[in-house]
Amino acid sequence: MPRVVLDPNVLVSALISPLGTPAAILSRWIEGWFDLVVSPALLAELERALAYTKIGRYATREDCARYVEHLRSNATLAEDPAAVPPAVTDDPGDDYLIALVRTAEVDALVTGDAHLLGLTDPPVRVVRPQQFLSLLDRL
16 A cells, blocks of 8 residues: 655645545545645644634645644654755755654655756656546556
8 A cells, every 4th residue: 555645734724625635635645545744843743734714715624633633643653764864955944844754754745846847867756646546546
């Protein structure tokens, strides 16, 4: 079974747009198609993103808290990487995701982040949500 990290931007999109590709990916995880790997740092970033005022149009604070707790309780919780490698992306805030994929022995990082998708020689497999959903459909 593939082990996958979903970028917090994909997890936010899954919550606020239940009919979109990220939500379909999350449904596949719930159905057991792949192993979702999270870490304390990833969940903390997700919590920060879900606390933005604009998210309140789509989900209550309670819904957001339950969502994060569901991920914490049901996904595979990996330790945060002990060290983040030297800058890999144009956004240093994204480098921990690359380190997480490496240290947790994950098959792919699924993201909509242009900094990660734009890497010319990524040190890990980086795919768009639609690409990942297509890969799952072929399993």
